Amino acid sequence: MVQLFKRVVPGIIVLLFCLVVFPLTLSAAEAGEYIAIRKEGSGNIALVLDKLDANGKKESRFAQSLDTIMHDGLDFTKIFSLISPPLNVKDFSDKKNPVINFGALTSVGAEVYAGGSLTRKSGMINLDMKVYDASGSKLLLSKTYTGREEGLRSIGHAFCADLVELLTGKKSVFGSKIVFISNRTGFKEIYECDFDGFGVEPLTNLKSISMNPALSPDGKHLAFISFAPGRPTLCIKNLADGKIASVSKSGVSIDPGWRSNSEVAATLSLEGNQEIYLVNTDGSLSKRVTNNKSIDISPTFSPDGTKMAFVSSRNGLPQIFIQDIQSGLVKRLTFSGRYNTQPSWSPLGDKIAYTTWEKNGEINIFVINADGSGLMQLTQKSRENKSPSFSPDGEMIVYTSNRQGKEKVYVMSSKGGNERLLLQGDDVQTQPSWSLFR
């Protein structure tokens, strides 16, 4: 949350936000009780997101923008069934204190009601939000969100994040970033956008081929492969000062994956033998992880960093293996499919997504439990679907598909379904990776 606001408001405002605007949320016990009720009934949460109250022309315009931002943000998560507010949702007989008509809410099937008001003071927006359990008319959340006028998205998404966490007990995608490769300038450069595809910004301008961008868990470093030095080289960019450290050793580097904020793993071909190494953020080598004559690539780590899933051709065609970092013990994970690559370990720890190149020419995304059980196919009959990467809450997967021609970035539910294009444009988009930080 603080991370999010740092991006839009000066430090003083962050301080104000933390000190003055203290959330008046319900007690942990009450929230836990509510989440427990939610979990029993599967399916989406029936939510009425009411239009914001606002006085004044400018205020009304900001309120309308925020209505859209919050609606679209909550819709993006696919956790909610968004119900239009019934006309009589508020009783305005007392103009200063409109009363919520809970009878009207329950009659349209709403489980949760969220509404509030927007005010403006010296260029700052104040968003007062209240969330009620529609059936019990119990106040679940009351909180004020403050930010600058140009930071409306962050203000709205801060509320969305709180709402999702309140109702599911889990962190959400709000505030997270997706990095990917685009050829829009004629070169393969790295770009960053918000979780919903908004606000695409370039992160590199190397006029070469960049590959496999990955943000460190704290979002402070970007690891990627660049051909700018003449050969594919592991680069680690410090996003605060823009400085890029690279692995100076000879040979090629392939597909980095972060183990922690300070260590990234990548395949380095030193003197012709490809092995996975752990590399520090200054580009120095920390430790060799694999020791095998075959191809070993694409490291991805369990959340605690103790285990690494990776691709190896040690048994012939590429398959996914899991290695225990401490003991070095290796176990084969995938047995179905002849060509399995691009593993991505869920931030929740339980599942690993990967792609299978099928006999019919399709490339499809699968998920499997880290213990090898529960194999599930997520894409089918849609040409090539590649480079899966989990959202920070483990609920979604970002990937690419060429189902409509050019390869583009898509998102879907990590259980399959809700597949949709994330980014418009005429460019070729590849290798998306979802950040952990928010």
Added chain:
Amino acid sequence: MKRNSIIVLALMVTAGCSSKSAVTPETATTSQAPSTLVPPSSPTGYGFDQWQTGPLGDVFFEYDSSTLSAEGQEQLKQNGIYLESNAVKKALVEGHCDERGTSEYNLALGDRRAVSAKEFLVRFGVSASRLETVSFGEERPFATGHDEEAWAKNRRAHFVLK
């Protein structure tokens, strides 16, 4: 295998190669003796096409393989002879793949193709310090088609004289 050793050794001696490196390449499977040891002045044939006009010829690979074919080994020997007789020159060996599969794996496969070609040349007697390798994976295809003909052209170790 012994027969192969003798042939390779004999070829190297006749080509004026140093005999200290006359070790049989592990992957040598050919039993066919080369027809000539002198590269043609305007090279044509296996290792040469619109993307490689010489003097060093390229080497082609099967799907998902970095194993050198008999023809590939023959081309590498020709390249080795050229490098031995032009001792100041260095070469860059680029590994390339077709577009199929996934790009990270292809980057690894391209590296193995380049390294495989380099190691053959080193066993042949070319100093390792004169050969640099790089992989372009599927990033820089030569042929732009999407059929086996184009793919076969793109699975190669491409030589660039420096």
